[in-house]
Amino acid sequence: MTTATPELPTLRVGMLGCGTVGSQVARIITQQHDDLAARTGAHVELVAIAVRDASKDRPGIDPALFTQDAAGLVARDDLDIIIELIGGVESTRELVATALSRGTSVVTANKALLAAHGAELTGIANQTGADLYYEAAVAGAIPILRPLRESLVGDEITMVMGIVNGTTNYILDQMTTTGADFDDALAQAQGLGYAEADPTADIEGHDAAAKAAILASLAFHTRVSGDQVFCEGISHLTAADIEAVTRLGFVLKLLAVAQLTPEDQVSVRVHPVILPNSHPLSSVHGAYNAIFVESREAGRLMFMGPGAGGAPTASAVMGDLVTVARNRKRGVAGHAPSGYTDRVVAPMGGTECLFYLRFDVDDKPGVLAQAASVFSRRGVSLQTVSQIAKLEGPAGHEQPLATLGIMTHETQEQVIQECVAELQAEPFLHGEVRLLRVEGMA
Structure with missing residues (x-):
């Protein structure tokens, strides 16, 4: 444990939401204060958390931090960073836009928000010099957005293809390895906490489509919204489909695919895909995520890991928080993703x-x-x-x-x-x- 240095500046953080991920993030900030100070060069202080019910008991978190006034929180003048973990789109857009317009940097895990309003929010951040980071919005703890945004920005990416929804990967994996039908595999996923009581967003591909829009926007420097992504889920698949694919020596996965076309357009789609068993993505089992990237110079790259859950997602949020805090201390903003190519999204x-x-x-x-x-x-x-x-x-x-x-x-x-x-x-x-x-x- 590193000893805190009193002369370090203080960065004040507000948080929206304190559910599974938010509670993990709050505990990390408060319990690892000295380590965060050593990594960022500043004291990172969590000063308020906006929640629906401030009276609810949340073990390990100071009750004095809670407020039910989310709008008031993002409008405060004394905050440096807002962490958004409440989900939702339109009402959350207003909160995030307010924070960014005031020059407050934002870290979010909200893929639906970014798929719908990413271009607008990035524009506000650029105007005010605030950071907008969202590594946790796609594939949990897997570092994929920053490589696309920074590490590979000097290369030309030609395709991003991946398993970006752990629920559907678990269901298809169970159908393949055990012979279960769709309903039984879904019930197993719900029993293990991989699928929600209402699994529509996962099994119909909507969750993956939002992530595909974010991946395509970063990879191809083109604004892609969620409603531009072709989307087909897995609820129509049967054990007979799995059996036929297996007989061919292939495996069935729900993939997000974003690629450049010969006409220099961007094709973005989510649907079940047959993969040969020799393909790296074919061996990704259970609720894991994996993303396969092809570029002109670097060639083929693979990113794999746990794609959901409180701890993995909190890890990605904390990585963004440290980066934003470092930028804030230096008085700079990170390089914003660009949309300079303005490519057409292909039908x-x-x-x-x-x-x-x-x-x-x-x-x-x-x-x-x-x-x-x-x-x-x-x-x-x-x-x-x-x-x-x-x-x-x-x-x-x-x-x-x-x-x-x-x-x-x-x-x-x-x-x-x-x-x-x-x-x-x-x-x-x-x-x-x-x-x-x-x-x-x-």
Whole structure:
């Protein structure tokens, strides 16, 4: 333990929220005061915490710190830094904007806020010379935003692809390794605290989409908002989908993918992805997160670790707090992320990748040729075509069925969707066409 130096300046910190992460941060600030002083060159003093219920008992935290006046807290003249950990978007935007407009630096873990209003808040911070740091908003304790913002800023990033939601990774991992169906795997995730009682934001991909917007904005120096991200979740996936993918020697993950297109546009999407078992992301199990980065000069980089939870997220918040405190003591602000390229966000229809389709057809001569012709008419090249299984036809249907699996070469999303629509109208098809996108085959 380092002895505090009385002559050091004092930096006064206010905090919004004191839940799982906030309580961890508050305890670290108060219990590690001397260490923080040694790291920052200043006394970091937590002076107030805004909460909904100031009377609630929070062990280990001085009750005198609590206030229910969040608006009054961010408007104070004697604060240097605000730590925002309450979540939400519109009401929180007002609080953060107020703090930044007064020159108070802000550390936040709020990905939804940044995905919706990141450009506006960064602009305010730039005008007033305040810092806005948010490492904890994406992938918990994994240091990914600062490498994109600082370490790799001299390089040209071409792709960021990753597992950025631990809940969905746990569910798909359970379905793959144990054969569980989706509902059972989700129940297990909820039982372990990986999934909320209402898991919609996770399983429908909204949480990952907000993080994808932040990653794309930093990687490609272009403002990307959450509503510009194509989003498809995992709630429609079945044990049969997992079984088919596993049979191919692949694994199924929910990925955030942000990449530059040949037209120098930015493609940003969240959806289930088939990965070959040789890809580094395929071996990420449980509730872990991992992010794979490709750049012109550095090549391929991988960042992996716990992506959620009180302690990992608090670690990222504290890292930002130390950086901001150092800047504050020196009277400077860190380099703000830039949006100088102003690239167009590409529509999903123009995205190109490989696709895997699985569907049931009448098991009789000529059907395979009819199915193949649907793709041929649109110029889609087929990499492999296989009959996966023979099935009994539905009640009253004398003809047996066969399950076909088709892997295409690279083609456009809009073209493959046209193929799916035509296949669904064919009399030889039974049930729905199952469509999955493929990455990592290059």
